[in-house]
Amino acid sequence: MGWWVADLFHSNPAALLSWVVWVIASITLHELAHGVVAIRCGDRTPIESGHMTWNPIVHMGSRSLIIFAVIGIAWGAMPVNPSRFRKKYDDALVSFAGPAMNILLAVVCIVAGALWIRFGGFASDTLYDNLELFFRLGAGLNIVLAALNLLPIPPLDGSHILASYSWRYREFLRKPESAVIALVAIVVIFISGGNFIFGFAFGVTDQAISALTGVLDGQAAPTR
Numbered sequence: 001m002g003w004w005v006a007d008l009f010h011s012n013p014a015a016l017l018s019w020v021v022w023v024i025a026s027i028t029l030h031e032l033a034h035g036v037v038a039i040r041c042g043d044r045t046p047i048e049s050g051h052m053t054w055n056p057i058v059h060m061g062s063r064s065l066i067i068f069a070v071i072g073i074a075w076g077a078m079p080v081n082p083s084r085f086r087k088k089y090d091d092a093l094v095s096f097a098g099p100a101m102n103i104l105l106a107v108v109c110i111v112a113g114a115l116w117i118r119f120g121g122f123a124s125d126t127l128y129d130n131l132e133l134f135f136r137l138g139a140g141l142n143i144v145l146a147a148l149n150l151l152p153i154p155p156l157d158g159s160h161i162l163a164s165y166s167w168r169y170r171e172f173l174r175k176p177e178s179a180v181i182a183l184v185a186i187v188v189i190f191i192s193g194g195n196f197i198f199g200f201a202f203g204v205t206d207q208a209i210s211a212l213t214g215v216l217d218g219q220a221a222p223t224r
Helices: 004-011 013-040 056-071 090-119 125-149 157-165 167-174 177-217
Strands: none
Touching: 004 013, 013 056, 013 090, 013 125, 090 125, 090 157, 090 177, 125 177, 157 167, 167 177
């Protein structure tokens, strides 16, 4: 097994292009969602730090991009200052905005994928298959991103959401050992649960697209 880019390029160039586009676009939009809601909650840090931009390099950073090139996964960051928020639960709202964007992107991809399967018969077989793959990968990836980010493990968004509602969890996060526990938890999840999470996400994607295609067609989803 070699470099994932070379392996995927030789097996399916369209899958490689789709994965690169969706990882970068999904992370960028995820972080921008955090920024937009933070600004609405009274924190102008995203603007002052220059992060309200479509430039993925700003959101992902060089380290994330290097890791993405090496192993195919990446992350992003949106600087915010919770002390500027106006209301008690604004931190939870800002934190939830990122996964909510991923859920929205997944829904858009599912709808677009079903519409393409139903009405894209005019296209060549190659274009038809590649666009179907593009929408399926976009939906599955964004379901994965939403699910992972909602886990209550720092520094994931779910930890900020839970901390906003649980003082016991806030106290736990202040303890030095919380960082070690979080790191171990993330490693265990990726090693032991990675296949399950991706399998679940793409299973949901396939079922949702098939169901919607069936509704559009008035019968069971067609095959091609």
